[in-house]
Amino acid sequence: MDLVTIATFSNYLQAGPFKSKLENEGVACFLMDEHTSTIAPHMEAAIGGIKLQVSKNDFTKARKILQDIGYTFDDEYELPVFWKHFDNLTRTLPVLGKKSIFLRFLILLITFALSAISTLVYVNQPATKDMLTERDWCINSFTHQGKELHPYSTGVKLILNNGQNCIEKIRLGIEGYAEFPGFNTFAVNGRWHLDIEKDSIFVSGIDTFQDLYEGWYDFELNDQHLILTSKNVTIYCTREKDIQLPF
Incomplete structure (x- = not known):
């Protein structure tokens, strides 16, 4: 033996x-x-x-x-209570449970830290709908099936000599009201809806130019710029500036 x-x-x-x-x-x-x-x-x-x-x-x-029965071997040491509880909670986790207790702790700590940072960044960012509706969007370029168009809305307009306000614009109201520019007509009215899951905007109920405006729009958005793209049109916009009246 x-x-x-x-x-x-x-x-x-x-x-x-x-x-x-x-x-x-x-x-x-x-x-x-x-x-x-x-x-x-x-x-x-x-x-x-x-x-x-x-x-x-x-x-x-x-x-x-x-x-x-309580014998402690030379290659062992007594874990503090915290580590004992942590070991009991994490030793059965898939993949992670096979790693050493301190490596498990480090991996989970980094994961939670990154999650917390991501959450804070997300919470501090303005909501998409708020950014879309906070102000009107001045139209810089309007393309229909590859051809550039020049919208022109008739009716009363406020035009400032310093160019602070935009001539043609898109308005997305917080209650779902939408206004688009006309083409030698009054502005076009309709409804809009933000689909967060699809990351898209749906426009409906347009009173004129339905074929041009109605449908789904993909969009690119930041604090100053908005690009709307549907199967028919691509519209490049910048956020309207605050108007400073001269009096």
Whole structure:
């Protein structure tokens, strides 16, 4: 039988209970240098104490038994309560649970930190609908199936000499009202709806130029620019500036 030392004790009083426990569990074990340590205690340091030995085949089983009754091996250390709880909570996680406890903690810490940062960035950004409806959008370019058009709405307009306001514009009201420019006609009225899941705008109920304006629009949006693209038209816009009246 190939024997290996599984634990070391200063005297028999320490070793005895562990030896008895292993034997009760059906693990054959032996105490090496038991008598030398008892008869000549001054030799204890030289011989390295009493050695509890088991068969190589029983080593894993014996180690588990000793751990269960409180023996701490040299390659172990007592985890603080926090780490014990953390280990119990994360050791069964897929993939992650197979990694060391400290690597698990580091991965989860980084993941939570990135999630928190992303959430803060998202919360601090203006909502898409607010950005679309906060002000009107001045039309810079209007293209219909590759051909540039020049909308012109008739009716009363406020035109400032300093060019602060836009001549033709799109208005997306917060309650779903929409206004688009006409073509030698009054402005065109209708309804609009923002579909967050599709990241698109749907325009309907247009009173004139239905074929031109109605339908789904993809859009690109930032604080100053808006691009609307449907199957018929592409409209490039900039946000209307605050109007400073000269009086």
